[in-house]
Structure formats: C-alpha cells, structure tokens
Amino acid sequence: MLATPPQETVDPFAIKDCALIAIATGKKAINLKEFRDTLETINLDSIYHHFWGSLLEPRFEETEYNNDFASWARRGLHDDKLAERLAMLDPSFYPNLEALRQELLEVIEERLDENEYLTWMLATESFEFIRSQIVVFDTGMRIDHPAKLGELIPSLSTNSIFYHFIDARRRLPEQKNDFSYWLVSFNGLYEELLNQLEGIDPYFSSLTELRQQITVIFQKCCPGVNV
Amino acid sequence: MNILETYAQLAGEEVVTQLQQLAKPLQGKEIVHVNSTAVGGGVAEILTKLVPLMRELNLNVSWDVIKGDDGFFQCTKSMHNALQGDEVPISQSLLKHYEEVNASNAEQLRSKLEGADFVFIHDPQPAPLLKYCPQRKGKWIWRCHIDASHPYRPVWKFLRPFLTDYDASIFSLAAFARSLPHPEYIIPPSIDPLSEKNIDLAPAEIEEVCDRFSLDRKRPLIVQVSRFDRFKDPVGVICAYRLTTKYVPSLQLVLVGGTATDDPEGKIVIEEVKMAAQDDPDIKILLLPPDAHKTINALQRAADIILQKSTKEGFGLTVTEGMWKGKPVIGGNTGGIRLQVIDYHTGFLVNTPEGAALRMRYLLPQPDKIEEMGKKAKAFVRDNFLMTRQLREYLTLMVALLHGDTNRIELESTL
Numbered sequence: 001m002l003a004t005p006p007q008e009t010v011d012p013f014a015i016k017d018c019a020l021i022a023i024a025t026g027k028k029a030i031n032l033k034e035f036r037d038t039l040e041t042i043n044l045d046s047i048y049h050h051f052w053g054s055l056l057e058p059r060f061e062e063t064e065y066n067n068d069f070a071s072w073a074r075r076g077l078h079d080d081k082l083a084e085r086l087a088m089l090d091p092s093f094y095p096n097l098e099a100l101r102q103e104l105l106e107v108i109e110e111r112l113d114e115n116e117y118l119t120w121m122l123a124t125e126s127f128e129f130i131r132s133q134i135v136v137f138d139t140g141m142r143i144d145h146p147a148k149l150g151e152l153i154p155s156l157s158t159n160s161i162f163y164h165f166i167d168a169r170r171r172l173p174e175q176k177n178d179f180s181y182w183l184v185s186f187n188g189l190y191e192e193l194l195n196q197l198e199g200i201d202p203y204f205s206s207l208t209e210l211r212q213q214i215t216v217i218f219q220k221c222c223p224g225v226n227v
Numbered sequence: 228m229n230i231l232e233t234y235a236q237l238a239g240e241e242v243v244t245q246l247q248q249l250a251k252p253l254q255g256k257e258i259v260h261v262n263s264t265a266v267g268g269g270v271a272e273i274l275t276k277l278v279p280l281m282r283e284l285n286l287n288v289s290w291d292v293i294k295g296d297d298g299f300f301q302c303t304k305s306m307h308n309a310l311q312g313d314e315v316p317i318s319q320s321l322l323k324h325y326e327e328v329n330a331s332n333a334e335q336l337r338s339k340l341e342g343a344d345f346v347f348i349h350d351p352q353p354a355p356l357l358k359y360c361p362q363r364k365g366k367w368i369w370r371c372h373i374d375a376s377h378p379y380r381p382v383w384k385f386l387r388p389f390l391t392d393y394d395a396s397i398f399s400l401a402a403f404a405r406s407l408p409h410p411e412y413i414i415p416p417s418i419d420p421l422s423e424k425n426i427d428l429a430p431a432e433i434e435e436v437c438d439r440f441s442l443d444r445k446r447p448l449i450v451q452v453s454r455f456d457r458f459k460d461p462v463g464v465i466c467a468y469r470l471t472t473k474y475v476p477s478l479q480l481v482l483v484g485g486t487a488t489d490d491p492e493g494k495i496v497i498e499e500v501k502m503a504a505q506d507d508p509d510i511k512i513l514l515l516p517p518d519a520h521k522t523i524n525a526l527q528r529a530a531d532i533i534l535q536k537s538t539k540e541g542f543g544l545t546v547t548e549g550m551w552k553g554k555p556v557i558g559g560n561t562g563g564i565r566l567q568v569i570d571y572h573t574g575f576l577v578n579t580p581e582g583a584a585l586r587m588r589y590l591l592p593q594p595d596k597i598e599e600m601g602k603k604a605k606a607f608v609r610d611n612f613l614m615t616r617q618l619r620e621y622l623t624l625m626v627a628l629l630h631g632d633t634n635r636i637e638l639e640s641t642l
Contacts, residue, residue: 017245019623022413024404045634128401130413133627137248137638157241208610 010185013149013178015141015156018163020056020132027129032118035127036108044097044148045131047104051091052166053132055207056159066203069104069127076123077120090203136163146183146190150218150225155167158207165210166202179214193221201209233421234615236469242615249622251282252300252629252638256344257365260290261336263303263352266517267485268454269416269544270349270372276419277621283637284622291339293332293353300325303352304492309382310351310375311458311539322385326355333359345625348393355389366394366628372416372634373541374562376403395628399563401540410632412624415566417617418547418608423520425551436525440511446477446590450530452523455484456495458539460559463580465503465510467536470584472509475591481511481526485519525554531597532590535573536583540564547612550574550604555597557586567612573604 025046029035039047050068065071065087074083085107096099112118139160143149153161164178172181180197183190196217202210218225232554235243261277262270274290281288295303302321309315333340333356340346340356343366348354350372357367369390375383375398382406390396390407397412398404404411418425449468451457461482469479482500484493497514504510515522527533533549535558542563549556550567556574558564568574575586588598630636 017248018270019245019249019619021620021623021627022401024398024401024411026404026406027409033584126402130401131634133623133634133636134624135249135623137251139244139248155241157239157245159245160241168550 009181010144012142012144013182015138015143015152015158015160016141016163017160017216018134018167019134019159020053020134020162022053022132024129025129025131026051028126029129030123030126031117031121032079032082032108032112032123033120035072036105036112037107038129039101039104042122042129043131044101046086046099046129047097048170049130049132052170053130055166055202056162072123072127075124076127077118077121078124079111081114082108085111091209092169097170125219134167145224146186146193146222146224147224148190149182150215150222153211153218154215156211158211161207161211161214165200165214193217196221229478230280230301230421234613237420238609238615242518242619245250246284246615246619246622249619250281250286250627252626253286253622256287256625257342257348258286258288258345258625259340259343260288260347260349261353262290262291262349263293263295263300263358265292268438269542272422272424272544273416273614273617274349275617276422280614280618286345289339291336293329293336293356295328295352299328299352306351306382306386307373308458308492309379310373310386312374312377312379314379314436315382317382317385329353329355330359332356345628347621351386354386357392358389364593366625367392368624368628369393369396371396371398371403371411371541374399374403374539375405378405380566395624397624400566403541403562412620414617414620414624415563415612416542416547417612417614418543418544418551419614420551424524425548428521428525432521433525433528436522437529438483440513440526442479442481442511442529444529446479447475447531448479448481448529449532449534449587450481450526450549451534451536452483452527452545453535453537455493455500457496458537460536460538461496462503463538464534464536464583465533466580467502467583467587468510470581471587471591474588478591479509479511481525481530483512483513483515483523485515485517524552527554530554531594532557534583535559535564536577536580537561537564543567547608548603550612551608553598553599553601553605555590555604557583557590567607569603569607573600573607 009076027038029038054068059108070083073079073086089103167176169175180194183194200213231292259442264271278288278290302317302325304318331550337360341360341362346365346367347370349370393409395410395412396407398412399415430500451464455461472478500512504512527549533556534556535543535546535556537559540562546556546558546564546567550573556568557577558568561577561578568576570576577583577586
C-alpha cells in the first residue's frame with residue numbers, strides 16, 4: 001500500500017523528453033589568451049553546452065574531467081594545473097551562467113598571471129566553441145505518486161534523465177532537479193529521498209549510470225517502489 | 228516485424244518512442260534528399276537505410292539522384308579532393324560544365340524541390356541546385372560528409388557562393404565546419420546494424436567467403452575496407468603490413484574496395500596499389516561490386532584487426548562497421564576517426580605506416596587484448612553511432628528550423 005501524500009495540493013509529475021543538437025559557433029582558440037578573449041563574449045549557450053551538453057555526446061567510460069574546458073586544458077594545452085582548477089568549477093554553485101563565465105575567466109586570468117609563457121604557447125589542438133539547441137517534448141506520461149515515478153525511472157530514456165536531472169538546474173531556482181522540486185511539494189514526506197537525490201554528483205557519470213543511481217535511491221528511500 | 232520494431236529490440240523501446248515523438252511536428256511535411264549516386268560510397272549507403280526508416284515514422288520522404296557525365300564526375304572528384312586539402316586546380320571549362328549539369332538537373336527536379344518543406348543536399352555535387360530553384364518555399368540544408376576544414380582555397384571560393392543561401396548546413400565534426408552565414412549543425416554519421424553489411428553472420432558464411440578468396444583462417448588477418456583513394460592510404464597499409472610481417476610472418480592482408488560512379492580516379496590508385504603489393508600472395512586486393520555487402524561483412528568478421536589508415540577522413544563508416552563487429556580498429560589520427568577510435572580503448576590512432584605496424588605488432592600476439600578492445604568498440608557503437616541516433620538529430624534539426632534560431636524549443640503537448 002502506497003503512503004498517501006496530500007495529493008489534492010500536488011500536481012502530477014509530467015514526464016518530458018528532449019533532444020539536443022550541437023551547432024558550431026565558428027569560434028575557436030589555439031592558445032590560452034585567445035581562449036580567454038573568446039570566452040568573454042561567447043554566447044552563454046556555449047558555456048552551457050561545454051559544461052552539460054557534452055553528456056549527450058559520444059563519450060567513453062569514465063571521463064577524466066567533467067567539462068570540456070578542463071579536458072582541453074589537459075589535452076590541448078597540456079597544462080595540468082589549469083585543467084585541475086577548471087575541473088573543480090561546479091556550475092551548481094553559481095546563480096546563473098554569466099556568473100559561471102566570470103569565474104571561468106577568473107581562473108584563466110589567474111593562470112595567465114602565474115605563467116607568462118602561456119599567453120603565447122600554442123595548443124596542440126584548438127578548442128572549438130559549440131552551442132546547442134534543445135527540443136523538449138511531452139511524453140504524455142503523468143505520475144501522481146513518487147513510488148510510481150521510482151518504478152518508471154529505469155525505463156526512461158537517458159535524454160529524459162538529462163532533461164529532468166541536468167537541464168532542470170538551469171530552469172529551476174536553487175539549481176534543483178525536477179524530481180526534487182516535485183518531491184518538495186509533499187511537505188516533508190520524502191525528506192531522505194530528497195537528500196539522497198541532491199547528494200548525487202552528476203559530473204562524472206554517463207547518463208546511463210546516472211539513471212541507475214537515481215533508480216537505486218528511489219528503491220532505497222521511497223516506500224512502495226517495486227522495480 | 229517492421230524496421231522500427233527491430234530497432235526497438237536492438238537499441239531500446241525508448242529510443243524508438245523518442246523518434247516517434249520528434250516526428251509528430253513533421254507530419255505532412257515533404258522532405259527530399261538529393262545526392263549524386265544511388266550506389267557505392269557512404270552517402271548512398273546511409274540514405275538507403277535512412278529514407279525507409281523515416282517513412283516508417285509516417286514522414287513524406289523521397290530521395291533523388293542527380294545525373295552527371297564523366298566530365299561532371301571528374302570535376303566533382305577533384306572538388307572532393309580539393310575540399311579535403313589537395314591542391315587540385317580545376318579548369319574553368321570543367322567548373323562551367325559542373326554548373327550546367329546542375330542547371331539541367333534542376334530542370335527535372337525544380338517543381339518538386341521548390342515545393343518541398345525540407346531539402347537535404349548531400350555533398351558538393353548537387354550544391355548549386357538551390358541557385359536554380361528561386362521559388363523555393365522550404366528550408367534547404369547542405370550536408371557536408373567530408374572533412375572540409377582546410378580546403379584548397381580557389382575551389383572553396385568557387386563553391387562557397389552556392390552554399391551561402393542555404394538555411395543550414397551539417398558537418399560531421401565541429402572542426403570541419405566552414406564559415407557560412409547560417410547555423411552549422413554537427414551530426415556525426417552512423418551505421419545501420421540491420422543492413423547486410425552489419426547483420427550477424429553464421430560461421431559457415433564467413434568460412435565460405437574466406438575459402439573463396441583463399442584466406443587461411445588459421446593465420447592472422449588484417450582488413451581495410453575502403454574506396455581506392457589516396458586519402459585512404461592503401462599503399463601505406465601495404466607498407467605497414469610489410470613492417471609487421473618481420474614479427475608476424477604468417478600475416479595476411481586484405482584490401483577491399485569497389486568503384487563508385489562518381490569516382491573516376493579509383494582505377495589509377497588501384498594500379499598504384501597493385502604495384503606496391505608486388506604479387507605477394509598474402510596480399511589480396513579485392514574489387515567488389517557495390518552490392519557485395521555480405522562479403523564485406525564476412526571479411527570484417529574474419530579479420531583479427533580492422534585498419535582504416537586514412538590521412539583524411541570525413542567520418543569513416545568502415546571504422547564504425549569494424550567496431551560493430553567487435554574488432555579493434557587501427558585508424559589514421561584524422562577527422563572523424565578520432566571520434567570513434569578511442570586510443571588504447573577501442574583501438575589505436577596512428578600517424579604513419581610505422582605507427583600502424585607498431586600497434587599490429589603489439590596486438591596480434593594478444594588475442595585476449597584484441598577481444599577486450601573489440602567488446603569495448605562494439606558497446607561504444609551501440610551507444611553512439613547507430614542510425615537511430617543520426618535520425619533523431621535530423622528530426623531535431625528539422626523541428627529546430629521550423630522554430631527559428633532559438634536555443635530552447637518547447638513543443639506543445641499533443642495530448
């Protein structure tokens with residue numbers, strides 16, 4: 001028997017899905033100074049893409065760094081210090097993408113101040129700035145109880161997981177994911193589930209692994225889930 | 228069982244559901260693909276599968292092939308090489324002929340193309356068609372399948388004006404994109420696991436093909452499948468094979484290729500390859516007809532390692548095909564091969580015949596390593612390079628073009 005939430009006050013959860021498509025901006029950088037200069041003016045969609053959109057691109061097993069900027073610092077510039085610093089930038093800590101851009105610039109300028117030769121040193125591969133368009137569509141599925149959501153998650157597409165768990169951080173206040181945002185409406189009934197979901201660090205997992213992590217948390221913390 | 232149902236079994240129900248949802252806003256729209264050859268080459272292969280798959284989503288899709296003569300294909304082959312960076316001057320008379328052939332094809336196709344909602348023009352051969360369709364009402368998309376990142380400037384300068392009026396273009400990698408005044412989408416190509424070239428084969432079928440070409444199953448075998456084109460470096464492959472035989476004397480090499488109607492240069496390259504092979508009985512140079520899909524499939528499955536030692540490569544479908552058969556790929560460190568061959572995981576990226584030989588010398592004595600890399604390669608293709616992923620991106624692109632250049636498109640619920 002499922003616990004009864006105060007459903008009269010909670011709207012059902014609408015399962016959505018999305019498709020992301022990458023677009024070349026035509027802008028590229030072949031050294032750190034050029035990278036800094038381009039980053040200053042690049043469309044914010046591009047910053048979003050390089051932090052998050054790459055989750056939907058071909059990637060292999062565990063990634064060393066969690067965003068494209070850090071990967072390029074390592075692979076293109078061969079600057080491990082900068083790569084490590086860029087990799088520790090967590091977009092969830094910034095109120096918006098503009099604030100994240102400013103922090104990126106801060107890290108890069110700090111590095112340029114430390115080592116003058118980075119200003120002119122050529123990268124072995126250029127950084128291609130990409131942006132993306134996202135198309136969101138409604139699957140028509142509506143869920144009225146968290147346990148039913150928990151049962152559905154293993155069969156959701158990875159893009160749907162991306163939309164509700166990653167993309168939501170750009171749409172919702174306090175960088176929340178859609179699942180948590182909905183669960184809050186149940187007036188503290190799912191506190192442990194909420195805490196566990198918000199404890200997931202989505203940076204290093206593939207979307208398939210992320211779906212698995214969310215499934216396990218629902219099984220553990222949400223009474224009535226029967227997968 | 229229809230194609231979509233079969234795909235659902237292979238790639239997952241949710242993948243097919245996604246395609247159906249994305250296809251909804253495109254119902255009733257007329258979509259036309261145009262290229263320059265119906266058989267041979269990666270573009271024709273992709274369209275052969277993509278078009279029926281789109282039809283199963285109830286989309287109104289057709290595929291037209293422009294007609295050309297020897298002069299036209301001589302010009303477009305040079306253009307192809309020039310876009311990939313070769314300094315190939317093309318005479319004014321050939322370029323004029325190229326335009327005339329397009330004008331003549333436009334006469335045949337005009338009413339259809341002008342009335343279509345979406346027109347996909349594949350590669351440079353039919354690119355000028357847009358110029359001859361002034362009353363077009365739909366969105367025109369130029370799909371570039373080759374690595375045009377460092378083109379021979381005079382040829383690009385000639386071609387660019389034909390491309391600027393398109394509504395969008397598609398490149399396989401961001402690094403290939405040129406500066407054009409419209410959105411340039413990045414969509415890597417894909418393979419169809421249900422095609423004859425990729426379906427599972429019974430061991431007896433593989434044996435039969437090996438017997439037919441006198442290949443010894445007890446001895447190691449490396450295979451490169453590609454057109455006889457200098458950018459595929461078949462002579463470099465022979466050089467790598469020779470270097471490897473010092474360490475693995477029983478090695479056999481198969482170079483498999485065919486000819487396409489738009490590739491007049493192939494015959495010259497084949498002669499160069501034969502000369503390099505010097506009648507070595509362990510080097511098989513096979514010229515197969517364009518429909519020899521099962522034979523190629525069997526050869527790839529019989530191989531221990533797949534080679535694709537290209538020096539320029541838009542994407543390299545044969546790399547994906549080899550990986551889908553669970554084989555490690557030793558590929559040229561160039562273009563789209565880099566997207567598929569993940570160094571030390573799904574194979575090795577190399578820059579020289581010596582590099583290819585080094586990796587063969589390392590892998591061939593280690594069957595366990597070959598198997599481990601092959602498994603990773605197959606899983607990587609399943610997740611990233613099947614036809615369903617490419618189709619999803621084409622559908623997304625069309626939906627996006629209907630909504631203008633906005634970063635977020637929320638489709639209204641059709642409930």
